[in-house]
Amino acid sequence: MTMQTPGLHLMAKPTGPLCNLDCSYCFYLEKEQLYPERQRFLMNDEVLRAYVAQSIAGESGPEVLFTWQGGEPMLRGLRFFRQAVALQREMAGGKTIRNALQTNGTLLDDEWCAFLAEAGFTVGISLDGPRALHDRDRVDKAGRGTFDAVMRGIALLKRYRIDFNVLVTVTAEVAKHPLAVYRFLKEQGVRHIQFNPVVERMPAADEHAVKLTFAKPGLASVSTPKLALAPQTVNPGDYGDFLVGVFDEWIRHDVGQVYVMNFEWALASWLGLPSTVCLFAENCGRALIVEHDGDVYSCDHFMYPEHRLGNIRQAGVAELAASPQQVAFGQAKSASLPAFCRQCPYLFACHGECPKNRFATAPDGAPGLNYLCPAYKKYFRHITQYMNAMAKLIGAGQPAALVMEAFKGPLAVRVDPAPA
Numbered sequence: 102m103t104m105q106t107p108g109l110h111l112m113a114k115p116t117g118p119l120c121n122l123d124c125s126y127c128f129y130l131e132k133e134q135l136y137p138e139r140q141r142f143l144m145n146d147e148v149l150r151a152y153v154a155q156s157i158a159g160e161s162g163p164e165v166l167f168t169w170q171g172g173e174p175m176l177r178g179l180r181f182f183r184q185a186v187a188l189q190r191e192m193a194g195g196k197t198i199r200n201a202l203q204t205n206g207t208l209l210d211d212e213w214c215a216f217l218a219e220a221g222f223t224v225g226i227s228l229d230g231p232r233a234l235h236d237r238d239r240v241d242k243a244g245r246g247t248f249d250a251v252m253r254g255i256a257l258l259k260r261y262r263i264d265f266n267v268l269v270t271v272t273a274e275v276a277k278h279p280l281a282v283y284r285f286l287k288e289q290g291v292r293h294i295q296f297n298p299v300v301e302r303m304p305a306a307d308e309h310a311v312k313l314t315f316a317k318p319g320l321a322s323v324s325t326p327k328l329a330l331a332p333q334t335v336n337p338g339d340y341g342d343f344l345v346g347v348f349d350e351w352i353r354h355d356v357g358q359v360y361v362m363n364f365e366w367a368l369a370s371w372l373g374l375p376s377t378v379c380l381f382a383e384n385c386g387r388a389l390i391v392e393h394d395g396d397v398y399s400c401d402h403f404m405y406p407e408h409r410l411g412n413i414r415q416a417g418v419a420e421l422a423a424s425p426q427q428v429a430f431g432q433a434k435s436a437s438l439p440a441f442c443r444q445c446p447y448l449f450a451c452h453g454e455c456p457k458n459r460f461a462t463a464p465d466g467a468p469g470l471n472y473l474c475p476a477y478k479k480y481f482r483h484i485t486q487y488m489n490a491m492a493k494l495i496g497a498g499q500p501a502a503l504v505m506e507a508f509k510g511p512l513a514v515r516v517d518p519a520p521a
Contacts, residue, residue, distance in 0.1 A: 115174050157198075168200075169203065179213060226251065227270065268295050294359065300334055302329065344476070385400065385434045487504060
């Protein structure tokens with residue numbers, strides 16, 4: 102019998118770390134080095150069937166979300182994804198199936214888009230802003246910029262009326278241009294945006310010896326806590342300024358029109374709702390990945406041998422998620438917080454962010470502080486008054502977008518009387 106585990110999500114990597122690009126900050130390309138030479142990074146029919154079957158059977162709700170990522174998942178080919186959708190429809194059992202594909206966008210063409218539109222996929226596109234910023238780090242294997250190819254892909258998504266969102270990776274350079282990036286995306290008609298900061302360190306000697314590009318995350322490298330930052334890593338102060346700069350533009354002009362996930366996550370916290378993203382949840386461990394060969398790992402950022410939980414061909418995902426190893430992994434997020442974090446007024450919104458970034462030292466000398474702590478403190482402090490206002494509006498049954506009226510003068514919130 103398959104266990105049903107609410108809140109558990111399994112993201113698939115149908116081509117493992119393989120990608121047609123060579124982005125300088127990508128933390129997943131290096132994972133190819135963890136496999137034997139001539140490894141075929143192709144999810145086979147057996148693994149695909151197990152992934153689909155377990156995802157549907159293990160979901161207690163009426164809707165099942167399948168997330169496809171890489172590397173570049175489109176390298177697995179259209180035939181594979183047609184087969185995946187056919188299996189989903191065969192096994193759905195009355196449940197609604199949703200698919201989300203994260204891609205660099207360079208391989209999109211009419212045939213792909215016709216399929217994605219018919220199958221109802223949502224597509225996430227990686228785009229780091231205007232050409233000069235995007236092409237600085239997002240290059241192909243020959244070192245050529247990919248901006249034009251990505252923009253062609255976005256034009257196709259629009260033509261086929263496919264819902265899409267944009268993922269912006271905030272590097273040290275991108276962080277210096279918040280308004281240029283945000284306004285560019287708006288000009289392109291992008292209405293759903295997520296900003297992901299780059300936080301990577303250079304590998305220690307033993308990691309370099311096995312050809313890893315970056316150090317293992319967080320506490321995994323606690324024995325070498327003073328590793329140099331990778332050059333693409335965003336400065337905490339700059340990242341705080343970036344979020345604040347975009348927020349100030351959004352809060353004045355775009356609430357209810359442009360959806361920035363970073364701000365949506367914060368608003369949920371101010372509303373007292375549980376986090377829908379592991380990044381800001383009190384504990385993690387509910388977002389696992391399944392590699393091309395069926396191996397299941399604790400997290401996308403912890404895809405290393407020591408975090409392998411098992412294989413979906415031999416064990417159920419719910420069983421692996423409930424294993425002592427994974428439970429301890431998830432609970433360590435709150436258990437390892439330094440006192441400095443526990444006393445922070447923004448703990449409810451941050452919860453120490455991702456454990457992979459906890460390699461800094463707190464003011465009292467305690468280890469385990471998140472590298473981005475100064476950024477989040479600056480950001481949360483700045484947005485508090487606006488988040489309080491939007492939470493009050495929503496609590497009164499009014500749209501959050503009314504907060505924009507406050508910039509024109511005092512805002513009166515009408516509270517409808519309760520029915521007799």
